[in-house]
Structure formats: C-alpha cells, structure tokens
Amino acid sequence: MYGELGNKLVIHAKRTQALNLLxxxxxxxxxxxxxxxxxxxxxxHEITNSYQGDFNPSADPAAACALLVHHLxxxxxxxxxxAYHRVRAEKIEHMCWNGMDAMEQVQAxxxxxxxxxxxxxxxxxxxxxxxxxEDEYARQxxxxxxxxxGHWTDIDLTGSLEPPKDLFIDVRVLKDAGExxxxxxxxxxxxxxxxxxxxxxxxxxxxxGFLQKLS
Amino acid sequence: MDIDDILRExxxxxxxxxxxxxxxxxxxxxxxxxxxxxxxxQDGLVERIMTRVRxxxxxxxxxxxxxxxxxxxxxxxxQTELERIKxxxxxxxxxxxxxxxxxALHILSTPSLRQSLSATEQTYLKSHQALLNELYLAxxxxxxxxxxxxxxxxxxxxxxxxxxxxxxxxxxxxxxxVEVDIPWEAGEAIAMxxxxxxxxxxxxxxxxxxxxxxxxx
Numbered sequence: 001m002y003g004e005l006g007n008k009l010v011i012h013a014k015r016t017q018a019l020n021l022l023x024x025x026x027x028x029x030x031x032x033x034x035x036x037x038x039x040x041x042x043x044x045h046e047i048t049n050s051y052q053g054d055f056n057p058s059a060d061p062a063a064a065c066a067l068l069v070h071h072l073x074x075x076x077x078x079x080x081x082x083a084y085h086r087v088r089a090e091k092i093e094h095m096c097w098n099g100m101d102a103m104e105q106v107q108a109x110x111x112x113x114x115x116x117x118x119x120x121x122x123x124x125x126x127x128x129x130x131x132x133x134e135d136e137y138a139r140q141x142x143x144x145x146x147x148x149x150g151h152w153t154d155i156d157l158t159g160s161l162e163p164p165k166d167l168f169i170d171v172r173v174l175k176d177a178g179e180x181x182x183x184x185x186x187x188x189x190x191x192x193x194x195x196x197x198x199x200x201x202x203x204x205x206x207x208x209g210f211l212q213k214l215s
Numbered sequence: 216m217d218i219d220d221i222l223r224e225x226x227x228x229x230x231x232x233x234x235x236x237x238x239x240x241x242x243x244x245x246x247x248x249x250x251x252x253x254x255x256x257q258d259g260l261v262e263r264i265m266t267r268v269r270x271x272x273x274x275x276x277x278x279x280x281x282x283x284x285x286x287x288x289x290x291x292x293x294q295t296e297l298e299r300i301k302x303x304x305x306x307x308x309x310x311x312x313x314x315x316x317x318x319a320l321h322i323l324s325t326p327s328l329r330q331s332l333s334a335t336e337q338t339y340l341k342s343h344q345a346l347l348n349e350l351y352l353a354x355x356x357x358x359x360x361x362x363x364x365x366x367x368x369x370x371x372x373x374x375x376x377x378x379x380x381x382x383x384x385x386x387x388x389x390x391x392x393v394e395v396d397i398p399w400e401a402g403e404a405i406a407m408x409x410x411x412x413x414x415x416x417x418x419x420x421x422x423x424x425x426x427x428x429x430x431x432x
Binding site for chain 2: 030033034037038041078081082085089093131133134136137140141144147148151152154155156157159160161163164166167198199200
C-alpha cells in the first residue's frame with residue numbers, strides 16, 4: 001500500500017529518538033520509498049500526458065482523484081524521508097557536541113544490540129550504523145564545529161551545561177585513564193581510585209566515561 | 216521627583232562596570248533562554264567579558280606558583296568566579312546555537328533575524344545548512360523529480376519551514392515604566408510599572424525586550 005514504507009521510517013525515527021545510540025541505517029526501506037516516489041511520479045506523467053494538455057478535472061473525476069492521491073503520496077513520502085534523516089542527523093550532531101567519536105558509537109551499538117532480540121542484528125547485517133552519506137556528514141559537521149569552537153577556546157563550548165557549584169569535586173576512576181597534567185602536578189588515574197580534583201581539569205574524562213563524579 | 220526617581224536616573228547613566236556587565240550578561244542569558252525567537256547578539260558585552268576572562272586566566276597562571284596561603288585562597292575565589300562566568304557565556308552561546316539549528320531556514324530567509332547573528336554564527340548557520348542539504352540530496356533527494364527537491368515549499372497546506380512560536384507566553388519583570396499595546400484589541404494598552412511581574416504573549420512585549428525595558432525571567 002502507498003505510504004506504508006514511509007510510515008515504517010517514521011516509526012524507526014521515533015524509536016531512534018528514544019535511544020542513546022544510533023540504530024543501523026535502513027538502506028532498504030529508504031531505497032524502496034524513493035523507488036515508490038519515482039514510480040508515482042512516472043504515473044503522474046503518464047496520466048497528464050495521456051490528456052495532451054487539455055485535462056479537465058470535472059470531466060474526468062476518476063483521473064483527477066488518482067492524480068491527487070499520487071501527489072499526496074509523493075509529498076508524504078518526502079516528508080517521511082526528511083523526518084527520518086533529520087532525526088538521524090540531529091543524533092549525529094549531538095554525538096559531535098558530546099565529543100564522542102561516531103565510529104566508537106557504532107562499536108558500542110553493536111555490542112549493545114547483541115543482547116536485543118533484533119532479528120537484523122542477530123543476522124549480523126548492520127556492518128555499519130551510518131550510511132556513507134551520514135559518515136561524510138558526521139565528519140564535516142565535526143570539522144565545522146571545531147572551527148566554530150576555535151573562536152571560543154577560553155570558554156570550551158562543549159563543556160558542562162550544568163551550572164558549576166564547586167571548583168573542586170570528588171571523582172572515582174572507572175577505567176584506567178593514564179596520567180593527566182593539572183596545575184597542581186600530574187595525577188595517575190588508575191581504576192577504582194578516588195581523587196579530589198578541579199572540575200575543569202576532568203570534565204572531558206567524566207563525559208567520556210572514565211571518571212564518575214561523586215556528590 | 217522623589218528619591219526613587221533620582222536613584223533610577225543614576226542607575227541608568229552608570230558606566231558599564233564589571234558588575235554591571237555581569238548583570239547584563241545574566242539578563243541577556245535569561246532573555247535568550249526564555250524568548251522563543253533568537254535575539255540580537257550582544258557583541259560588545261560578550262567582547263568585554265571575554266577580555267576580562269582572558270585577563271583573569273593570565274592572572275591565575277601568574278599566581279599559581281605563589282605559595283602564600285592567602286594568595287591561594289584568593290585564587291580559588293577567582294577561579295570559581297571564572298568558572299561561573301564561563302558557564303554563563305557557554306550556555307548563552309549554546310542556547311543561541313540550538314535556536315539557530317531549530318529555525319535555520321526561517322532565520323536564513325528573514326534578513327532582520329540574520330542581522331542579529333554574530334559573524335561566526337552566520338558562518339555556522341550557512342555551512343550547517345549546506346551540509347544538511349548535501350546529506351538529504353545524497354541520501355534520497357537526488358532521485359526525486361526536480362519539482363520536489365525544495366526544502367522550503369509550503370504546498371499541500373503545510374509549511375516546511377519551522378518558525379518560532381511568537382504567541383507563546385513568557386514571564387517578565389518590568390525594568391522601566393512602559394506602555395504595551397495589545398495588538399488585536401485596538402487601542403488597548405496596559406501600563407507596566409517598574410518592578411511588576413507579568414505573564415504575557417511574547418509578541419506583545421517583543422520590542423520592550425529588545426530595548427531592555429523588560430527582562431524575561
């Protein structure tokens with residue numbers, strides 16, 4: 001039925017919004033929907049051409065109705081496709097802002113999906129969660145963000161959006177992170193140790209999941 | 216003229232001092248967060264604040280070697296303040312970026328809104344839209360018929376361009392006595408007294424927010 005595949009994409013997009021990671025790109029559905037659009041457009045051309053330009057809607061309501069439905073379906077499919085890609089693009093942007101490597105996310109996504117009863121994941125199909133176009137987008141957006149951030153090096157735009165309360169915080173090390181340099185000398189972050197450090201120095205590491213903030 | 220009026224006048228004529236700039240930043244940060252549309256970029260203000268931030272960072276770097284316990288305590292206070300200012304500026308800029316992303320096409324097509332962005336924000340907006348366009352084109356739009364490739368048409372009764380909802384309600388505090396016209400009830404105006412707090416449609420107080428007569432809370 002017309003529009004059914006488009007609806008599937010919207011459902012995928014809705015699901016993506018609630019997830020922390022980016023599910024695999026639905027290449028097949030996207031392709032099928034674009035094919036549907038092409039076919040419908042073909043039909044529209046055939047119908048209008050068969051009238052040789054003197055088409056009178058009131059004289060032939062059936063054809064007029066067919067044209068209208070075709071048009072509406074094409075537009076709807078376009079909206080579905082746009083919505084699907086937009087949600088994914090926003091997710092990618094979000095990952096860029098959080099300083100997460102898109103590739104890392106994909107890895108994490110695959111590990112996470114093993115537990116799920118996702119049939120396609122079990123079959124091992126999602127070799128890559130991003131489509132090549134999205135990959136390119138992620139890379140370029142990252143570059144652009146870096147350029148914009150370059151104007152505000154003193155502020156660190158990707159820093160925490162929580163209002164800072166204390167200059168120093170207690171953190172626990174969750175994963176070995178090696179040695180970091182602070183104004184007060186070097187600290188070796190080894191797993192399970194606990195430190196009292198300046199928030200600004202370790203913010204990145206908290207975001208990346210190496211450290212946990214203790215309140 | 217009573218003492219309040221005299222104080223008020225003094226308030227308005229004061230030079231932009233450190234603490235005044237801080238209050239201004241706080242005010243514009245709140246305004247930006249509460250207003251549905253993007254506001255004028257506070258170029259001079261951010262510039263002044265950033266100069267001071269840089270000066271403070273240098274000061275901290277100079278003083279870190281100092282072992283005097285008094286200096287150390289002083290440093291901690293300076294650093295805490297610095298973190299707070301940095302947070303304000305960061306949040307201010309991020310709020311703007313999120314608005315820019317949300318209403319990108321609307322801002323692009325409205326020259327007055329475009330003017331209210333800083334130069335770097337304009338570059339960001341343009342290159343971001345170019346990237347998005349490219350993504351859509353490469354992913355599926357290239358296979359579409361020519362007439363359907365536009366991203367901003369309003370055929371079918373649904374506009375594709377997302378616009379800020381200027382009708383939404385905002386809370387505000389009045390800073391100066393102003394009269395606000397309610398547009399569709401002809402001739403009606405309410406007089407707002409300094410210090411009053413209102414909930415009102417954003418559109419009605421749009422100009423007042425821009426002039427700084429009222430501030431959003």
